[in-house]
Amino acid sequence: MIDIEILNRLNAPNRAERLDNLKALLGEAKFPPAVPEYINNHIHTTYSFSPYSPTAAVYAARAEGLSVYLSSGYRDYATQNYLYQRKIGQYGEEVAKTIVAPPGTSEHQTGLACDITDRYYEFKDSSLENTELYQWMSQHCQEYGFIVRFPNGKGDITGIIYEPWHFRYVGVEAATYIMENDLCLEEFLALYHEG
Numbered sequence: 091m092i093d094i095e096i097l098n099r100l101n102a103p104n105r106a107e108r109l110d111n112l113k114a115l116l117g118e119a120k121f122p123p124a125v126p127e128y129i130n131n132h133i134h135t136t137y138s139f140s141p142y143s144p145t146a147a148v149y150a151a152r153a154e155g156l157s158v159y160l161s162s163g164y165r166d167y168a169t170q171n172y173l174y175q176r177k178i179g180q181y182g183e184e185v186a187k188t189i190v191a192p193p194g195t196s197e198h199q200t201g202l203a204c205d206i207t208d209r210y211y212e213f214k215d216s217s218l219e220n221t222e223l224y225q226w227m228s229q230h231c232q233e234y235g236f237i238v239r240f241p242n243g244k245g246d247i248t249g250i251i252y253e254p255w256h257f258r259y260v261g262v263e264a265a266t267y268i269m270e271n272d273l274c275l276e277e278f279l280a281l282y283h284e285g
């Protein structure tokens with residue numbers, strides 16, 4: 091069910107109004123069960139204002155006038171396997187596994203991760219960091235409980251190349267610490283287990 095009234099509120103013509111409406115929606119105790127979102131050009135209603143939903147971050151960025159594109163969210167095993175096999179076909183397994191997580195190990199399969207790109211710049215490579223959208227996301231994602239999961243220069247620790255499009259939900263508190271201290275999740279977990 092698409093809630094047109096909520097969509098209208100989130101897409102109000104006036105920027106201040108959009109932000110007020112978003113704040114009001116976030117402040118309401120009960121969020122609507124599903125808000126439509128475009129994924130791969132199809133309307134999905136699987137994202138709701140649940141604690142780990144990227145919907146709030148997406149609409150906050152949109153309220154700032156940024157062209158957000160939620161390019162990938164939850165994936166089942168078959169979808170992850172398809173993407174993985176396709177990369178093996180292109181690059182061989184050694185390289186493929188640093189680009190796409192092998193099926194069964196992707197954060198997308200947990201429903202806690204999403205890929206966010208610019209609607210007008212959907213290329214998933216490191217140049218995405220130059221978009222205004224990424225600049226905003228990397229400064230504000232933690233407010234919505236998300237982190238840049240595979241940051242620049244941390245590939246040796248994460249095992250995955252720099253992915254300025256891939257965000258992972260860890261909760262606001264952990265996300266704030268991770269982003270403010272320029273950590274990757276592995277470094278944070280090591281500190282957490284020490285402390």
Ligand SMILES: [Zn+2]
Pocket residue numbers: 162198203204205255256257
């Ligand atoms: Zn991803």
